[in-house]
Amino acid sequence: MPPVSDIIELVVLLLVAGGVAGLLAGLFGIGGGAVLVPVFYQAFAMAGVDESVRMQLCVGTSLAIIIPTSLRSFQAHYKRGSVDMSLLRRWVIAVPVGALMSTLVLAYAPPAVVKSAFAVITLLIAAKMLFRRLAELKLGEDLPRPPALYGFGWAIGMLSGLIGIGGGTLNNTFMTFYNRPMLQAVATSSGVGVLIAVPSFFGNVYGGWGREGLPIFSTGFVNWIAVILIIPITMYVAPIGAKLAHRLSKRQLEISFGIFLLIISARFFITLI
Template sequence: MPPLSELLMFAALLVLAGGVAGLLAGVFGIGGGAVLVPVFYQVFGWAGIAPEVIMHLAVGTSTALIVPTSIRSFRAHQLRGAVDIDLLKGWIVAVPLGALLATVVAAYASSEMLRLIFAVIGLVLAARMLFLSNRFHLGTELPGEPVLFLTGGVIGLISGLMGIGGGVLNNTFMTLFGRPIHQAVATSSGVGVLISIPALVGYVWAGWGRADLPVFSTGYVNWVAFALIFPTAMLVTPYGAKLAHQMSKRQLEVGFGLFLIFVSIRFFISLYG
């Protein structure tokens, strides 16, 4: 067991991460998991949790936190009339299905491989946002079925595996087809709701009954970490949504691109650092 001073430092780090995650949830329509998963991974390691379950616990706990932050972010954006409700209705089966599949795959996939895939995809998406935002589009209308359904399933699958809210992928998908970044950000908060609720159930089920989990855990969700981060994230999220609507399209794109680069670097460091 680490000294009390280290435990207090990590508790403060978790509270700070909650504030950052809440802000990102509002600004970019994401659940903040890209920030929380690396923090959880580090903190759980220092706490002496079994290495075999650290990554799963980090992703599961991050997913649990995406539920309230995404709902709060979605409500804030919906009040501004910026959410594409029709797209969310079209994904009401596909996205949760992909998220549930992710919880099944997560128990068998290599965490190193998942982090590498995420880092590479993050850099590709960042390059698109930073350098090709106004010059590279696949169309002016979102694709029809079955492409739309498959896209929703893939977004749910990848996001569920990484413990993120889906905004990273949905923002890029919508802007590739000419949708305004503000609408993409707002709709991503709803995608986060569709991903996080079934994924939370899946991660609880996947880790149910494991003896090597820390106290106050339900499956792969640790409620101590949840309790430290939840209040700060909920408090900050609406301010992020307000900030998003005060920024220009280009500011949002640059900010989102830089955020993706930061996340990718974090994953590369965890693999090769």
């Protein structure tokens, strides 16, 4: 049994992390890894988690937290008939395969690979937020046909699982680029999140099993203290961020979130030097 002081320290750090993540999630409307992973990274660093497993732990824990939120969101959107079930059925293999492959990368690739992926993808998302022309770009009038469609599903599963997000940002971008309404894209992304998070959870538990340097109460690359604490604290704090968001215009929110992602991306790039 680890010292009580170590447990208390980790709990306090994660409570603070959950508060920050919840505030940012409410402010920017994002509840996935784009917020959780960098906040976790700082908290686990302060708790003394070894660098060799820190990033993998952040990603695995983030994806575990996404499971209940994605399921609840999917259920709500499905009842309203907003989900593109045809797309989800076509992606029922491609997306989970991509997500599982990401857990292999997390388990065996150097931490620098995961950091690089997170830094690059958040940089691209930031560019989309900051430059309106990218957000309005259209690549086609409808979704591509198989096998290209399967390739996109695999890529979304792979990249999302690798950086610990539920796929919403990438899938929203993909669907709107191909002329689908944003509401449908958001609703469908909740189902994509389930297809990513569930297989990733099992893959990250297996991939991190028995690894040295993991903090207390971790099963593979999933820390249960974080999972148990973060979900209620983010749900409590997120409305505060949402109230702040209503004081800003949509464009101000996009710019603010873009700048936030630029800072996070730069933070991870600096750790690679």
